[in-house]
Amino acid sequence: MNPLQQHRQQLTRRQFLGRGATGIGTAALASLLHNDQSVVAANPAAQFGGLPSLPHFAPKAKRVIYLFQNGAPTHVDLFDWKPRLQELHGQPVPSSYIGDRRFSTMTGKADGKLLLAPVEPFSQRGESGAWVSNFMPHTANVADELCFVKSMYTEQVNHAPAINFMLSGAEMPGRPTMGAWLTYGLGSDTDELPSFVVMTSITKDTSCGQIFYDFYWGNGFLPSRFQGVKFRGSGDPVLYVSNPNGMSRENRRGWLDDIAAINQLKLDEYGDPEIATRISQYEMSFKMQASVPELADLSSESRETLDLYGPGVEEPGTFAHNCLMARRLVERGCRFVQLMHAGWDQHNSLTTELYNQCRDTDQSSAALVMDLKRRGLLEDTLVIWGGEFGRTPFLQGDLNNRPRWGRDHHPYAYTLWMAGGGVKPGFSYGETDDLGINVAENGVHVHDFQATLMHLLGIDHQRLTYKFQGRQFRLTDIHGHVINELIA
Amino acid sequence: MKMLVTESSRRHFGYTIRMGYQLRTYFVLLASFVVAAARAEEVDFARDIRPILSENCSFCHGPDEETREADLRLDTATGAANVIEPNDSEASELYRRLITDDVDELMPPPESNRQLSKREIELIRKWIESGASWEQHWSFQSIREVEVPQVSVTDHAPVRNPIDAFVQQKLADRGISPSPEASRSTLIRRLSLDLTGLPPTPEQVATFLADSRPDAYERLVDQLLDSPAYGIRMAWPWLDAARYADTNGYQGDRERTMWPWRDWVVDAFNNNLPFDQFTTWQLAGDLIPDATPEQKLATGFCRNHMINGEGGRIPEENRVEYVMDMSETMGTVWLGLTLNCCRCHDHKYDPISNREYYQLFAFFNQTPVNGGGGDPQTAPNLAVPNAQQASELDTLAKQISDLDKRLQNRDATLTAEQPNWEKQQLAGLSREQSWRLLTDLQIDALHGTSKLLDDQSILIDGDAINDDYTILASPGPSKITGMRLETLRHASHTGNGLSRSDSGNFVLTDFLVSVSNGENSAPMPVTIASADATFEQGSHAITNAFDNDPKSGWAVYEGRTVDRNHTAVFRFAEPIELVADSTLQISLRHQSVHARHNIGRFRLAVTSDDRPSLSNESDQLLAALSVETDKRSDDQRSLIQSAHRSADDRYQKLRSDRDKQTKRRDDLRNSLPKVMVMEDMSNPRETFVLNRGLYNKPTDKVQAKLPEFLPKPEASDQSVDRLLLAKWLVNADNPLTARVTVNRFWQQVFGIGLVKTTEDFGTQGETPIQLDLLNWLSWQFREDSWNVKNLIRLIVTSHTYRQTSKLTDRSAYDQDPANRLLARGSRYRLPSWMLRDQALAASGLLSPVASGPAVNAYQPPGIWEDASFGKKKYQQDQGEKLYRRSLFVFWRRIIAPTMFFDNASRQTCTVGVNRTNTPLHALQTLNDVTFVEASRALAETALGSPAQSDSDRIDRIMQRVLARPCSPAERHILLSGLERTRLQFADHPAEAVQLLDMGDSPRNETLDAAEHAAWTSLTLAILNLDETLNRE
DSSP states (O other): OOHHHHHHTOOOHHHHHHHOTTSGGGGHHHHHHOOOGGGOSOOTTOSBOOOTTOOSSOOSOSEEEEEEEETOOOHHHHTOOOHHHHHTTTSBOOGGGTTTOOOOTTTOOOTTOBBOOOSSOEEEETTTTEEEETTOHHHHHTGGGEEEEEEEEOSOOSHHHHHHHHHHSSSSBTBOOHHHHHHHHHOBSOSSSOSEEEEEEEOTTOSOOOOOOGGGGOOTTSOGGGSOEEEOSSSOSSTTOSOOTTOOHHHHHHHHHHHHHHHHHHHHHHOOHHHHHHHHHHHHHHHHHHHHHHHHOGGGSOHHHHHHHOTTTTSTTSHHHHHHHHHHHHHTTOSEEEEEEEOOOOSSOHHHHHHHHHHHHHHHHHHHHHHHHHTTOGGGEEEEEEOSSEEOSBOBSOTTOGGGOBOOEETTOEEEEEESTTBOTTEEEOEEOTTSSSEEESOEEHHHHHHHHHHHTTOOTTTOOEEETTEEEOTTTTOOOOOGGGBO | OOOOOOHHHHHHHHHHHHHHHHHHHHHHHHTTSOOOOOOOOOOOIIIIIHHHHHHHHHHHHSSOSTTOOTTOOSSSHHHHHTTOOTTOSTTOHHHHHHHOSOTTTOSSOGGGTOOOOHHHHHHHHHHHHTTOOOOOOGGGSOOOOOOOOOOOOBTTBOOOSHHHHHHHHHHHHTTOOOOOBOOHHHHHHHHHHHHHSSOOOHHHHHHHHHOOSTTHHHHHHHHHHHSTHHHHHHHHHHHHHTTOOSBOOTTTOOBOOOHHHHHHHHHHHHTTOOHHHHHHHHHHGGGSTTOOHHHHHHGGGGGGSOOOOOTTOOHHHHHHHHHHHHHHHHIIIIIOOOGGGGTTSSOSSSSOOHHHHHHHHHHHTTSSOOOOSOOTTOSSEEEOOOHHHHHHHHHHHHHHHHHHHHHHHHHHHHHHHHHHHHHHHHHHHHHOOOOEEOOSOEEEESSSEEEEOTTSOEEEEOOOSSOEEEEEEOOOSEEEEEEEEEEOOOTTSGGGSSSSSTTSOOOBOEEEEEEEESTTSOOEEOOEEEEEESOOBTTBOGGGGGSSOSSOOBOOOOSSSOOSOEEEEEEEEEEEEEOTTEEEEEEEEOOSSSTTOOOOEEEEEEEOOSSOOSSOHHHHHHHHHHSOGGGOOHHHHHHHHHHHHHTOHHHHHHHHHHHHHHHHHHHHHHHSOEEEOOOOOSSOOOEEEEGGGOTTOEEEEEOOOOOTTSOOOOOOSOOSSHHHHHHHHTSTTOSSHHHHHHHHHHHHHHSSOSSSOTTOOSTTSOOOTTHHHHHHHHHHHHHTTTOHHHHHHHHHTSHHHHBOOOOOOHHHHHHOTTOTTOSSOOOEEOOHHHHHHHHHHHHTOOOOOOSSSOBOOOOOTTHHHHHTTTSSOOOOOOGGGGGSOGGGBOOOTTSOOTTOTTOOOSSSOOOSOOOOOOHHHHHHHHHOHHHHHHHHHHHHHHHHSSSOOHHHHHHHHHHHHHSSOOOHHHHHHHHHHHHHHHHHHHHOHHHHHHHHTOSSSOOOTTSOHHHHHHHHHHHHHHHTSHHHHEEO
């Protein structure tokens, strides 16, 4: 065939995928999302990639939005109402509550520390009667949708290890995070957007924010395509998503067709299936160039919706904006959206900064739950709100200096809430003691929480493993029990 | 840093070239013997059985005593013998437990989630039936010469060296034919990328294509191995393994200066430092007797780990983490063992115990590093000058030593002249007057009340915020050269200090002197030329007291309530002559912003000394000189000596020159990059097994010791330190180092190792299909004195390497899609760093600078700022720094350069490769300014060449990127694309200008913008072709 004739016969780019001289091209798109040839076989639950054996059983949730509150929100000031803490305000912690428990180097021994009453009153809310701080009026309004876990506990006392522990099941960096495990196992429902997206924010002018390490959304030893894609708060939401200045979409389209045509020639000559993968990779990048700006363009949102999420929603980089983006992402097939919001580490600014912190997160977190619900998305979308540990029910600082009151890190008990995705609404699980210091009943270890989360997504946490350095690894290490009581 | 090729490495080099030729001859002979090579597949313990036992049994029946069940081991021959009856599977408990229907007896237990496949059970049965022979894990066996198989050869697939013999034998076993050689243009691009990381230039391609000599290919290989770019290419994977970065990591992420170590690695590869020395220097260069600075510098390898400078961290916890990192990095890089598994317990699969982990840890546990703070140049460190700095330091050292000599000479002369000088001084000094206190004073304070005390000092009482005093005195006829102000403590002052301010400090904003002769004459201001004070507080120098600035002043606060007296001496510009009715008027003003900083008590004196000075030095000198020479105290002698030298202009000049040069030398030294290096303390630190790896849970004390299961060097009196460890790693008996190293180089060239699990050569790692080949190469590498260039040459001159990567045989592909049998050349996407280098080189933008501090290339704005809440600001470099090779780009550990997708994070040791293709990667090579600018520059080159057709220009671009011209079909596509784009830019000329404006490098403004932009688009497409992105 002469070259001219051949070129005339070039099929349109969309047909390349199904054509492929050797017939290998058909698998290309799937293999792009999941390169192991053995597991390219279609996963009925996902359109793209995923392990053939997954899900292990019918999932309750198909996707997750994790509103991660970096720095550790104070459980006794927000959700874990302890009247006795008010009675004993200013009294030393009874030593029977603390034994030889280790705290951060800032506190050292807890002996003699003074108990501190919640800085803001609580009220009972909704039909479920959940206690919620008055700092969280919007969350209080959706209390009947929420499933509180008040008996979380962890093993880590410093931020980075504890956050890693929450997200990857191990305190040291290097293991895959939840989002990576889930997209590896379940594949993707979109080929136009990344399936695991991360967005970060911080309360303005806070004095207590930790930086976000990229291993918080790392792929560990899983292939790097399972790494979370960080959407940025300024510039292009996805790095390099915009065409170079002066290059129109028309120009780009034309050349992508030409690149595909030449790559097709190469595929015909070489027969390497990776070339077919390349063709679809470039096609997907073009789609992403359209879908990312479309995703970020809020003009289709009604005023009412924008107002629901609260001030700042139209300003990229805010928590409110990210919450709305999270909804738009899951609508478009994204599997795991991880929002991380910093500024909860109130060692000496409880009375001055906790309010701001709540103001910046309360309305949009609640709005997200409401918005998902009215769109019918909440039933199979799991929303999680919580941090890496709690804060000490006792005071860090000087009792006489109220403006500098604070609370230190507290790994022994903390609260998180979940909504949708198959968890019981208007429910509270687990109890701490009457001072909020220790778990008194139904403790939920981090690995139990992870096992439960995987269960909601139709995965047996013991069976989703990956071999690395000669060992089968999993999110829950060698631990973890599903907490069935949480599941609706 | 320059390095000389050692004499011995040069010898090795020559030796193997000769040997290479012999080998070649040998194989030509060999090829005439045609031997059928089909071998029956037998059960092979290492390949078939051990992996099954290891994967399924070792967790409960392995090396770890803690978790061992039923006291049964299935990782050793003696253990397994308890449950195996050789040649009789039915009678073997092991087999019975695999096939039993009784779930209580079934192994592995169902709850372990492990299950043997039917094929695996059948393999076990066959193995037992054939005698259940047991051998040591393949990688722990010693490396011996392997017989090179004899294979039949075909015309299209010659056996060029033993690599081909091993590969083709395996292929023949499976009835697969090797592929023919790739085209010459493919080969030169492949070779050039593999050996230098850069595409070949069109000139190199033309020369190679025209070279009809039989060894043209080998000559090209040698040329590339000799290119300085070779070391840069080889250094990248080593930097990944060494977790090299330009910052500490963690919160704070401070910047370090380890780059001289990086430059050393490049030089070491270029100079072909044998791998055994490469090893010894990096792990223990400091311990080599009479270690050179270069050998010490090499130990920076160990110190490339992250440093945690977060407040609140316990130093010892950090320190233990660093030592673990060093030990485990050594384990991965040289032994291919996952030592980290043994932090808390015995290894589950490999014969290394928890105790042995800490015995290895002990080798690295001897540095003086204590884990505290986050100093990115934590000592021990080594200042590393570049050539220019080194020569400047040399020059300064010579100058300083010269000046020292001249000072000594002058000193000798002065000593000889001293008796004379003493006589003159004694005569002169005796005539001088010392300080005279002013008496009969008239005192006036603006606010306070004054009181003259017995010692002639004046006490001012009062709490004014700012107060000023005026003192009148009439000392009588005299010559006055200067005035002394003593500020004195008093019980009424704060803290018994010098004033009633909160700190007992004062700020004297003005000290004014005037003189009037007789009642009617106007006071004449006296100019103060200079002054000295016993102490000056920061910027509150004594000169502020006579600078005409009413706000600035002299103060004496030393960080605590003032607790000593202070004195100032003011020297007049000209001596004043007082007559009988002359009056001195002295004003002390305190007009600073500091409350009550008024001097509370003071005393004034005048002098007629030639040079009024603070101390009563001249008094002391006079006293000293008055004593007889041999009765003087040491202090007196040295006082006289130094006074003599101070008075000598020549001596003073020499000394100030010497001080100046010394300061220059010290400044230069301080500006040098400091590389953190290794050093052992003289008092060894004790090492303990740490329970669960926790720094604060030490248990048994251990000594540095090599692991039990590997051959040890013969006993010697050499101390047990890192040097011993390093030598053991490269000892001929060590079965792992050579295999692990050869495999890494193989991975670097073929894209995948012979052992796929580059990081794990233990029993859970992959048993290589090409085991004999790996063993032979490892033996060859070691016998060839660890000559790296020879090894690379051997690999790339094989036919196996030279095969085309076209997939010509469908059945071969179906049998071996991952190409582990190497029936064709390998084809894989280039690492992201090489994609950038390729674009820079093809476009002609590449900077030749290849050393020195790291540079900040293009990066979208806000990346560092986002990651650090604005604490780290990205300052993009300019000019040629934007176009240096990727190896020299600044690596911030908490947020790696965005352009290097799929790379190791450089946080911990990484030896494997990561190769994925996501749309995000495509977006980068399509849209990043690096690639757009390279396209623009390359388009300009094509357009700039005179009298060419579009077709020729396209070829020019293709040649530079892909080392070949267009095919007709490609040409048609590109030409029509060009035509289309020309029209688009003609319609939108502003877009053309915008596109051409990408990147900092200037463009040829005489080129038509629309035309240039159209060509830029075309070139960008070529940079994004699959072939460009791949090495094929």
